[in-house]
Amino acid sequence: MKKSKIMVALGLVASMVFMTGCASSGGSTDKKEAKYPNKQxxxxxxxxxxxxxxxxxxxxxxxxxxxxxxxxxxxxxxxxxxxxxxxxxxxxxxxxxxxxxxxxxxxxxxxxxxxxxxxxxxxxxxxxxxxSPATVTVRADSPWKTIEEFIDYAKQNPSKIKVGNSGTGSIWHIAAATVESATNTKFNHVPFDGAAPAIAALMGSHIDAVTVSVSEVKSGVESGQLRVLSVVDENKSPFFPEVPTMKEKGYDIVVAxxxxxxxxxxxxxxxxxxxxxxxxxxxxxxxxxxxxxxxxxxxxxxxxxxxxxxxxxxxxxxxxxxxxxxxxx
Structure with a gap:
C-alpha cells in the first residue's frame, strides 16, 4: 500500500515537472517570437x-x-x-x-x-x-516683374544681384547655383542660418532675392510683401498656379x-x-x-x-x- 502511494506521488511530481517545463519552454518561445513592435x-x-x-x-x-x-x-x-x-x-x-x-x-x-x-x-x-520645389522670389516692390527681366538684369550686371540662401552648401544654395549655371549668370550668394533669416533679410531690403521653397515664401506672398518669379520645377505649383516654371521658360532644371x-x-x-x-x-x-x-x-x-x-x-x-x-x- 505504501509502495503504491509512493509511486502515485512520484508520478504526480513527474507530471508537474513535465508541465512546468512545457510552460517554461512555451513562455520562452513566445517571448522569442513576439511580434514587432512590442516596445517604444x-x-x-x-x-x-x-x-x-x-x-x-x-x-x-x-x-x-x-x-x-x-x-x-x-x-x-x-x-x-x-x-x-x-x-x-x-x-x-x-x-x-x-x-x-x-x-x-x-x-x-x-x-x-x-x-x-x-x-x-x-x-x-x-x-x-x-x-517642395525651390522658387526664385523677390520683394513685391522689386523692379523685376518676370523671371526674364531678372535673368536679363543678372546677365548685364554680373554678381550684382544678392541672392540669399539657407547656408553654404544647403539645398537652397544649390538651387541658386543651379539657376545661375542654367541661365549663364553670376549671383552674389549670401548665406544665412536657415531660410527664415534669408526671407527676413529680403523683406528688409538687405538682399535682392531668395531661392527657397514654395512653403517658405507662401505667407510673404499672401501678405503682399513678396513676389515669386518662377518655380524651379517641371510642374506648376498648386499653391502658385499662375507662376511659370523654369522649364516653361526653357531651363530644364528641378531643385526641391x-x-x-x-x-x-x-x-x-x-x-x-x-x-x-x-x-x-x-x-x-x-x-x-x-x-x-x-x-x-x-x-x-x-x-x-x-x-x-x-x-x-x-x-x-x-x-x-x-x-x-x-x-x-
Missing part, C-alpha cells in the same frame, strides 16, 4: 523643433502610434546639414525600434564632405513623404527639398512588412494632408523601393553637381 520606437529628426522636417516627422510619429500600438518618441539631433542625425540612425541596431526622418541632404552630405558614409545605400528606405523615412540597413523582412505599410498609412493620413495644405508643401508618397531609386538618382546628381559648382561646407 524612437524617431530621430535631423532638424530643430518647429521646422518643416520636424513637423512632418512628428505628425507621422503620432499616426504611427495609432497604427502600431506602441509609443513613437521623437528626438531632435541637429548638426552638419543633417549628417549628425543620419549617422546616428545609420549606426543604430536594425531592429525597427530606431527610425528617422531623412531629408534631401541624404543625397548631399557626402559630396559636401560632412559624412563619407551617409548615402541612400547605407539605409533601409521606408517611404518618401513630402516634396524632399523628405522621407528610413531605418538602419539590413532591417529584417518581418519588420519591414509591419513598418512600411504603417509608414504609408501615416503619410497618407488626413493629419499630414491638412498640415501640407497649411504649410504649402506636397505630400508625395513613394514606397521604399521607389524612394530608394529616387534618392539614389538624387545622390548621383549631387555627387557630380556639387563638386562641379565648387560648393564646399
Amino acid at each position: 520606437i524612437s524617431m530621430i529628426i535631423q532638424a530643430a523643433p518647429g521646422g518643416l522636417s520636424d513637423t512632418v516627422a512628428r505628425t507621422v510619429a503620432s499616426e504611427l502610434q495609432k497604427t502600431l500600438g506602441v509609443p513613437v518618441v521623437s528626438t531632435n539631433k541637429t548638426g552638419a546639414a543633417g549628417a549628425v542625425a543620419m549617422s546616428f540612425l545609420q549606426g543604430s541596431n536594425p531592429d525597427g525600434y530606431t527610425i528617422g526622418y531623412v531629408p534631401v541632404e541624404l543625397a548631399m552630405v557626402k559630396a559636401l564632405g560632412y559624412a563619407n558614409d551617409v548615402e541612400p545605400d547605407g539605409f533601409t528606405l521606408l517611404g518618401r513623404s513630402n516634396i 527639398a524632399w523628405g522621407g523615412f528610413a531605418a538602419p540597413k539590413n532591417l529584417p523582412k518581418e519588420v519591414q512588412d509591419a513598418l512600411i505599410p504603417a509608414i504609408e498609412k501615416a503619410i497618407q493620413s488626413e493629419s499630414l494632408k491638412k498640415i501640407a495644405n497649411e504649410r504649402a508643401f506636397t505630400v508625395a508618397y513613394q514606397n521604399g523601393e521607389e524612394f530608394y531609386k529616387f534618392a539614389k538618382s538624387q545622390f548621383d546628381f549631387y555627387m557630380k553637381q556639387i563638386p562641379a559648382m565648387g560648393i564646399k561646407k
Whole structure:
C-alpha cells in the first residue's frame, strides 16, 4: 500500500515537472517570437523643433502610434546639414525600434564632405513623404516683374544681384547655383542660418532675392510683401498656379527639398512588412494632408523601393553637381 502511494506521488511530481517545463519552454518561445513592435520606437529628426522636417516627422510619429500600438518618441539631433542625425540612425541596431526622418541632404552630405558614409545605400528606405520645389522670389516692390527681366538684369550686371540662401552648401544654395549655371549668370550668394533669416533679410531690403521653397515664401506672398518669379520645377505649383516654371521658360532644371523615412540597413523582412505599410498609412493620413495644405508643401508618397531609386538618382546628381559648382561646407 505504501509502495503504491509512493509511486502515485512520484508520478504526480513527474507530471508537474513535465508541465512546468512545457510552460517554461512555451513562455520562452513566445517571448522569442513576439511580434514587432512590442516596445517604444524612437524617431530621430535631423532638424530643430518647429521646422518643416520636424513637423512632418512628428505628425507621422503620432499616426504611427495609432497604427502600431506602441509609443513613437521623437528626438531632435541637429548638426552638419543633417549628417549628425543620419549617422546616428545609420549606426543604430536594425531592429525597427530606431527610425528617422531623412531629408534631401541624404543625397548631399557626402559630396559636401560632412559624412563619407551617409548615402541612400547605407539605409533601409521606408517611404518618401513630402516634396517642395525651390522658387526664385523677390520683394513685391522689386523692379523685376518676370523671371526674364531678372535673368536679363543678372546677365548685364554680373554678381550684382544678392541672392540669399539657407547656408553654404544647403539645398537652397544649390538651387541658386543651379539657376545661375542654367541661365549663364553670376549671383552674389549670401548665406544665412536657415531660410527664415534669408526671407527676413529680403523683406528688409538687405538682399535682392531668395531661392527657397514654395512653403517658405507662401505667407510673404499672401501678405503682399513678396513676389515669386518662377518655380524651379517641371510642374506648376498648386499653391502658385499662375507662376511659370523654369522649364516653361526653357531651363530644364528641378531643385526641391524632399523628405522621407528610413531605418538602419539590413532591417529584417518581418519588420519591414509591419513598418512600411504603417509608414504609408501615416503619410497618407488626413493629419499630414491638412498640415501640407497649411504649410504649402506636397505630400508625395513613394514606397521604399521607389524612394530608394529616387534618392539614389538624387545622390548621383549631387555627387557630380556639387563638386562641379565648387560648393564646399
